Amino acid sequence: MLIPCPLCGARDSREFTPKGHASYLDRPAEDAPPQAWNDYLHLRENPAGDTRELWFHGAGCGAWLVVERNTVSHAVTGARLAREVRDAG
Amino acid sequence: MRVDGRGLIDRSQPVTFKFDGRSVTGYKGDTVASALLGKGVRLMARSFKYHRPRGVLTAGSEEPNALLEVGQGAAMTPNTRATVQEIYSGLTVQSQNRIGPLDRDLLSINDALWPFLSAGFYYKTFMWPRAFWEKLYEPVIRRAAGLGRITRDASPERHEKAFAFCDVLVIGGGPAGLMAALTAAKGGADVILAEETPELGGRLLSDGQEIDGTPAAYWVEDIVKELQATGRVRVMTRTTVTGAYDDGSYGALERVARHVAPADDLPPECFWRIRARQAVLAAGAHERPIAFPMNDRPGIMLAGAVRTYLNRYGVSPGRNVTIFATNDDAHRTAVELMDAGVKVAAVIDSRTGVTAKGDYRLIEGGQVIGTKGRQGLRQITYRAGSRTDTLITDCLAMSGGWNPAVHLTCHLGARPVWDADAKMFLPAPGAVPGLTPAGSCNGAMSTAACLSEGLEAGKAALAALGRPAPQGVSLPEAEDDPGRTQALWYVEGKGRAWLDFANDVTTKDVKLAAAEGYASVEHMKRYTTQGMAPDQGKSSNINALALLADSTGRGIPETGTTTYRPPFIPVTMGAMGAFAEGHGFAPERRTTSDAAARGRGAPMIEAGLWFRPSYFPAPGETTWREACDREVAMVRNAVGVVDVSTLGKIDIQGPDAGAFLDFVYTNMFSTLKVGRARYGLMLREDGHVMDDGTTARLGDHHYVMTTTTAAAGQVMAHLEFVAQGLRPDLDVRIISATEQWAQFSVAGPLSRELLNGVLDQPIDDESFPFMACGAVKVHGVTGRLFRISFSGEHAYEIAVPARYGDALYRDLVARAEALGGGAYGMEALNVLRIEKGFITHSEIHGRVTAHDIGMQRMLSQKKDFVGKAAAARPGLLEPGRERLVGLRPVEAEGRLTAGARLFKEGDPHKRVLDQGYVTSVGYSPTLGHMIGLGFLRHGPECEGQEIVMVDHLRKVKTRVQVVNPVFFDPDGGRARG
């Protein structure tokens, strides 16, 4: 599998480690109700199809990426820097 | 027998090898199979279940019968196909799956028991009584079952692995593959052409046909020259592409030196990972046997294989050959055998209205219904209309048609598509992105069509690469008649009709499976073991599913195929895991003091990827404990030196560095003064402890964090995630500096005295109090000094750029020795920290909270931090949780063991009554008894109580007292100095 790192170009997936769904970027506020924290920590979509995942380019530039990937075909259709996804809201 | 004037072997070079201890002579270029057939040897193996005598069925890697052990001793490789193994002088092969000589296998008693050994036999027979399993059934089954055997010793063979990249990967060097490679290369693409056999040409070398008016073998020679002239084609022969993976990745096994005597400078095999922008699959087709009664005797083989033995190896598998045909293609076998002067008894064709292609006896509308010959075919019985007759024959060449080798197109999950007219499964369109099937694997069954599809596939690959089609590649002229085929999967009659020769699966087994409700092809497969042998049913799966379809009243497409998975052929574990053993298993990280430590005779232990000294044996010491006790005392009484460079060192800089640390640590760091260090606790977002360590503030915008050795990588990734993903608003940058700095702990009452010998400016309590840090000059080199302690003693950590590490370590140890101290290792370090109740990842193992380790007060109320919300969950704060305690034996000589369980006194030692467990233990020479840390329900509330430690594994039971985890110097006066 190749992941198109915006900083490094298309690189072998073995340079990356995954962390799970991109919703992990949406950290609740400190005083958010327990249900919000529970959802954030433990509840993940597990789609058969397109999904957005966090990948760390640890053996490369050190960037955290939001990768768009299809869990059925394994097709990777895009990757953005997590920093920019976050800045864009 | 050998046939003069045929074959591509070198008859001027005889080669002698050993088969079951007997010398056999063939020629250079022969396989074991062709050499044995050349000598008239038909019996090569025993079958798996019934131990039936077997010969070769095929001439290729799909061979189900003739599996051999190659080589001797620990270097022996089982299940090697006689049809693939080339002979060389000194080669030793043995037949397998037998007890006693091949021609008198003692287990052939199974053959007489066949009515009882049907599908699901094991499931039905060995059900009960349960007690019989271990003692009786399993040993018996294990002895008799399993294809081949493995050596118990590690193989001395050293394989390679390698990576390759290309524009176009062409899989298969037959007519389609050659045309595709030539077209792609002439169009400017870099091409890898992988061919499974030693020679390019594919079936062009097996069939006596012509291309552009010349014998096909000559045309192949010309094309190979043309390929080489392009300078763009890497030809990899003896290389099987074993799997198709994501994004144009392919696995391939190259048999680098399986065809020559073992040599030190050649790996037997190399496993390739090939990344190709485009690929052309030209894998050809596998001929189908016909499941007629008693179709498994040596001498019964595929019609196409007979032509391969004749034209490629100059061998006729028989002197008087009969052909059982369902198609025009098989008639070629008769024609070519007769051309070569071999007698053809008859061609029995299941069809009517067929014309003979030569001067041979043609029996139309005929089917073979029985055979005779104990260790090789002697006679067949056939039925034609209402007539039944026999023929004397020593070789039966059968052909049920051809199955396109669609395997690789299915490796990403696609299912092949049934073509009802052609009666074959074809690759699904777009099954593997970037891969174009061409030739007979795509259903093109004439040579002309193969050449044409190869050319088009080459052009398609070029187009996908954005390259125009090349000039000057023209389509050669070749035979354009695919012939006609009648679907004949099996023949009804008396006696067993084999489908899967390798696993001894017969038509009866599949019918039984269907009758017993195993109607799904995947269930039938597992119930009968159809297609589960090393050949993965290449020659039998389609026949079996056609029979299943008939038995269940469904069509073939509704029945469907089983899943095709990589690898396409068996791959040795050694090749796939090349280098991943011994030193190659994982990278090895060595500290700058590694050579000095080893030079002092220290046994090294692994800490993650690092190697660290366990202890430093002194003259006269006979056990590690003696050394450890001495080193502990040395640190407590004088001074010790230990390399702590393996701890993660993370440099954190930026105007918001303090705010960033406040967010990743539970306690405050923005308030830390420059020139001071502080212990920090880090949680995961789920509220459990991730790591701990000290972080020092070197400047307003500059901190350096220390992590544990074990969690350095995890913490680095975590910090980057927080900085980039959660807090991009903070202006902070992070980089690992673990390998840039060599860092040594100097610990003990004399530590400052030692350091003042190496520092350009001496320090005292005022200039360098406890938890101070700052830049220092060490012998003129700029370094860093931290007054921190992991031993409880007055201690420092001194860091210099890594290139000075070796020199500084040797200097520090020499100075320590002059002061009555010296180097200490991990064992002593561990005892020292347990004496002080300091935790490591033995304690913070991922399931404990700050509350559990008594650090709840480190969770700041003034700010948000990672893990804060989750750590406040009531369940994580219950007093009854397993919490950190110290443990000491009630009797001084009592033994503690890590991993042992804790029980209340008087309670039975049952899991339901378990109160906790021991995490770290050591013998404290300071206190004169063992000490331990552990987690106990209600933890600190139980201090003073006596409980029981039970180690079920090591059979240890010790009465222990629960104590405070800080065993030594509880008020910390020694570290403050």
Ligand SMILES: [Zn+2]
């Ligand atoms: Zn990158």
